[in-house]
Amino acid sequence: MTKHPRIVSSVLTLSTVALCLSAPVSAAGKDPDDKKASQSAPALVDDYRLAPGDKLRIEVYRDTQMSQSVQIRPDGKITLPLLGDLEATGRTPIELRDVIAKQLKEYMTNPVVTVIVVEATPAVAYVTGEVNHPGAVTIQSQLTVLQALAIAGGLKDFANAKNIRILRRSALGVQTIAFNYKDAIRGSTPVYLRPGDTIVVPD
Structure with missing residues (x-):
């Protein structure tokens, strides 16, 4: 017996809808638990206190001259163009970011600064x-x-x-x-x- 083309098409469409409803996928195809884990991980970084020997990447948005790769010296400081020596040891990356951004306001409007710990020294x-x-x-x-x-x-x-x-x-x-x-x-x-x-x- 030959099946009617419209009936076959309807069956395929209903099957596709059923599959989509039975297997929901989170954004970007990731498990929701993975998203929770990725959101909780930065808290550890935020609490990290910088120490001598740490290697940092300082990014200043749209300013290639101010963006620098630096290493914290034994005296606990780093040196940046315009700003000179800054105390880094004992601060979190966010605290150092805020200090740099505050001082840069003397030279530019609304500076956007990012501090990345590229390599941390053994604690x-x-x-x-x-x-x-x-x-x-x-x-x-x-x-x-x-x-x-x-x-x-x-x-x-x-x-x-x-x-x-x-x-x-x-x-x-x-x-x-x-x-x-x-x-x-x-x-x-x-x-x-x-x-x-x-x-x-x-x-």
């Missing part, structure tokens, strides 16, 4: 003074001062456990944070290290 802190194994300790995710001291082999017998200091470089200079080892082992609020921090254990 380390330093332990010095009256510990058994002074030196650098790697910060994996989060590291407390107490944990860093344990990695450094613990305190020596004559260490001044109540007057330990953490030296932290920020955009405002070097900050000193007091740390009492005896309070820490009793369960006081933990102090978390940032990349570049130096723990000084006096005698």
